[in-house]
Amino acid sequence: MLIPRLFPSRFRLLGYFISIFLVLSSLVRIALLIWSFSNVDTSLFKLGNTLLIGFLYDIGTVSFFALPYGLYLLLFPKKWVGSVVDKGVTYFAYTLGLIIFMFSFLAEFTFWEEFQRRFNFIAVDYLVYTYEVVSNINESYPIPLLVGIILVFVIALIVLTKRKGIFKTTFTSTNTFRQKLVPFVVIVVIAAIFGLFVKNESAEFSENRYNNELAKTGIYSFFAAFQNNELSYTDFYKTLPVSEAFSKLQSQFVANGDQLKFPNKNSIYRTITAKDTVPAQKPNVIFICIESLSAEFLKTLGGEDFTPHLDALAEESLFFTNVFATGTRTVRGMEAITLSIPPTPGRSIVKRKNNQELFTIGQVFKEQGYSRNFFYGGDGYFDNMNTFFGGNGFDIIDRGRGFLLDASVKTKRTNIEDDEVTFENAWGVADVDIYSKVIKEADKAHETGTPFFDFVMTTSNHRPFTFPDGKIDVPSGTIREGGVKYTDYAIHEFLEKAKKKPWFKNTVFVIMSDHCASSAGRQELDVKNYHIPAFIYNVQGVPSQKIDKLASQIDVFPTLFSLLNWTYDSNLFGRDILTMKPSEERAFIGNYRKLGLLKDDKVMVLGVQKKANFYSWERATNELMPLPEDASFLKETISYYQVADYLFSNGGLQLKTVVLDN
Template identity: 70%
Template structure:
């Protein structure tokens, strides 16, 4: 038989191991396909390619596991076949490999439920923050049942292996060195090919994102993300002459009357004059960044489940931005967009990168105006590098603070949320009501000292496991996302009720905006609807108004600064939404690889293979319809993203570079 020639008896277990992985991978892929079938391209050719490409990636993945054992089988002396040492190594390696496979397959289902993707750099990040993730898994899923299922499957696979006498054949095999070299070469060649010449994105053969994700292998995707979670813009994306890119971006600012300060450099640093400085106001500002609040959760956008009565009421008493889009799909992307007012850069967020301190942020503008700056987070702010980023950019930190120290380079203060201040806590942090109570307590102190304050508050309750204090809302704690949204809204209402009783309330503006949507996955390159988030400015002293201009997360604080009539030096990309002309409306949306510029119903997407795609967005169906490229639109898109990446990569966002370092 061909099998016996390729894999002699000594390699029987290795072949069985490979076959088991390929079979289980096929089953996982089939289940994920059935789970997401309505979103996939279901033609015979596309589905066939999904499974063929998936099989090849599975084969490449298992080869990385098979090669070490194949080398062991090659060099282990024949006279010791079946010895105690041989059996211990073989049983241990086989069992460990099966446990890794089974655990990863179970983990893939939970990851797919949350992100509708195979493992990516998010999974890599989660591996780093084990405290939050392990507790989140414990609170979200029946761990004893899952562990029991893994152990039961492991026992079943071991039983079948023994019953088929696979171990016996392996230990009793009499294979010559010549017979053993062939399977080693096969797995060696496959491993080298996948290590050196195959990239995870090579599985992306279709215009349908779900088919592309299904074609990938979860374990291979994980290690690919671990190896490559940062992308060089100039190496991977379409670019133009840097001076030309800066000229195009700066022309947008100068047309509004901004005055460039470094006209000879690659810079966007300028003076922004937003009107009569005699009308300048310096109220306290509390910004609430709400975890995962998609626009379509609000009744104001047509939701009929009555989840957000407080936010819906606020939308009628505020400047309510109805056509605003998040820049990304994760909290750190939202923080990047809000604080730096910058289009997303490829790879991981600037919040998580090295050398991200002493940057020009909105905090620097508040500093120019004499504000105390605070970052509030209900969990441990070491998660996602938040404390290092905010602390390194001048914000005092208020978080749970359970022993995780600030970076040595961070010179700001840190205040703990103490146990006696906590009424409820889950894996991600204290309940929203508790963090808001801490905000009020710190606001009282600042007011007593006559100190204007800017508070950046990051909530956590609208996050799996969706747990919160029982009895606060109709939907029981831990039920589903709708319950978490309902509690999130309840907590905001209670916070504002308490704030209205404070002497500082009348002189405080509240800005409320989501960090990203609850789910941003879609079957297309960028699912526009899943970037639509609510945003409002409350208690500004201006008449309430619904503002339908298309805008971006990066525009919220430049808009606020304009409302306050501030003249300030700026390195921000964002613009005043209220003064935008129809031709100037736009939004930046992206993920860690795709970068998009949305204007009206047109979307240009830059890809990481120096590719670009131009679409018309059908708002009714949320479909992207391919259209012929527009060179001017493409150049504008490239300019924004190239300049953003250039500034960070070359120190152009640094206070020292801008002459502001103190």
């Protein structure tokens, strides 16, 4: 190989190590390219840039790995070269490096299968929650086989290296300090350039997302995500004067009939007055947040025939056909639903610091006299859920094997006991089991006479898609279709059992997905893969109907509050979908870096480096077609996201700021 020859004999093994990484990383890139070939821009220029940029990122990545051993080679005394210590350090470092490379390359294929992306902040989070992730991998893939493959490759490479005499060359070298300094300086310079001046997003040269992802290197992307899982909106995105941004949103709320409490402050805190003269209803509310249920899984939304029970329920509910999730992860959906807020850049507020004692929909329920409960079939320490919900006034019902991550959170906690579980996988108990717990707790709450709000997070529609046998016509643990069908089955069973309870008539059921099963696409934001179903079922006096208005996840609970004829104080961004005029219909979609506003089948996408791109969304083909910039649309988009970030960053979502101090 050419690269080892560029290094003096003492650095020969390091050069060989670099060559192995560059070859294997290139092969991984080519394999992923072939895997996603139909989505890649294969024009000669774009394809060439993808491979060239990718190779440069490979060089930058491997320079970081080469740096510590290069320093060792430079400073290790010449008289001890080839000693037991030298051989021990070298063999250990070489083996460890190969294991890391082989593991990361193999992991990239599983990550790409799920997300069609290089490693990002999701992979960083997965590293934190090792129990769930390792268990999930163990249930989804043949771990002994994969480990065996890694070990076989590592051993084979070590044997090949030895046979080529590279170890011997390294251990018998007589290179001087000056000879060793040259390659070390080269490594330092490359690492410094990539560490100080090259960002992961610099690889994004194309409008095609797949080309951009393939141009990156997985390990480099992982560490970039580790460092940058929170982004400052004002530093990275287009902004307006703060007063102008707030003024734009305040004027919308006032036009809707809301009364601003502090019109001269940077605030959206306001009073929403019931428009009907009939008495307010205070039914129990059970919200089912369904894991990864895309609109494409429902036949009634033009998709597959996987959910006959939900399709039937659509005929008996207020069924919202044009609702879009704000993000691509469960915590992003939880953020949107509970805080009724557009997505903020970086990680979800659910996982950030200072995310307790916020103004949430739970506060609205509290003011109406409700108890509040968060149900999760796994351990709610995962993704910081217990800390977030417990710190915002919810009692916790979960598997109970973990702890609240923040000791300052004081809340009631109830365990799902072993004798209440019929089936469990890495993520938690089967949906039927969590629903059984919901019914049990609802029976207890009914006896007290206090209305309750239950937030129920399901888990079964998630890889490895395992569930109790004999319930549906798809074997457990095979394909996503099985997870979807079991989810549909479990909801039907739950509602049938609930109908037999004395509290059913006075209980409203809200059902909505946290996000879609996949967010991958060629575009900056794949709009179709944010489309989710939403139901409001069993509101007394409200006839069933299909609502085709464009809306967001953040609007569903404000719509429910309106249906129940509540007058309440609000710090929520969401609006009553039913009263939206066509010009007011909009949806927020985003990932951890891109922030989009969808209106009239047009999309404005805000990106880092203060970029903004405007598109027409072709629903039939799911393509984004570039449009000239629309200044008014851009300002509206900025105002939503800038105000959301401003409120969180400056304490404007805190109860003590919003309610108590005013």
